Amino acid sequence: MTEQRKTARRALLTGAVAGLTGTALASGTATAAAATTAAGTPDWFDVKAHGAVGDGSADDTAAVQRALDAAAAAGGGTVYFPVGKYLVKPAAGAPALAVKADGIRLAGAGAKASMLVKGGDGILLRMSGTGAAYSTGATHRRYCSVENLGFNGNGRTGLLLELYYNNNSYFRDVFMTSNKDMCIDAVEFGAPASTTWSSRTAPAPPTAPPSPTSGYATPPRPRRARGATARTTSTRSTSSAAAWRPSAPAHCGSAREP
Structure with a gap:
């Protein structure tokens, strides 16, 4: 050439x-x-832009909470977790992280690619309202979601996800593993009025899973041992399948009074 x-x-x-x-x-x-609303307020909050490291060893609790709080102050938005392991630590009597406003979406790069890792005993993420409002849902946490994100209990006790007084929420492609306790706990979880499921009005839990013809929309999954790996796909808060509860607190997705 x-x-x-x-x-x-x-x-x-x-x-x-x-x-x-x-x-x-x-x-x-x-x-x-x-990623900007019509009013000019950003609605995309990358946790690394708020100081998170995502290496699995640095304490990312404050940084991730800053991103969640920024979304809350903006009136909602997406809190994004790039690929990484985000170590977060519950405090005494308080969760590691809390969603404090409606309309907040937590999204990762993949259910196993972006992982929240619990750094101590206690609740990892609280996505709860402020109190009971069975007929109106006025004090419920609303229109929140979690997608493509993992929760690793890291061999600790306490919930991975608290959903008290919550409706119109959405969970898709969520991976949960290694928790020495219930993974999810919920009360007044669903749309307001007659379609809402609540442990306050639910019948006593059966000793065995109900059959598909026993009045529930779908049969529940078999119970798992503590610390078992669980994966949920496309689970909405209005699902009546949540009305079945196991007799022992060892199944991801059980519900009881707070």
């Missing part, structure tokens, strides 16, 4: 790379614009 052809080929490749870079920049600009 002559020197002239080599020069021309280098120029062509340089132009192609520049074109791709321009496309990426334009795409990034469009993505940033899409």
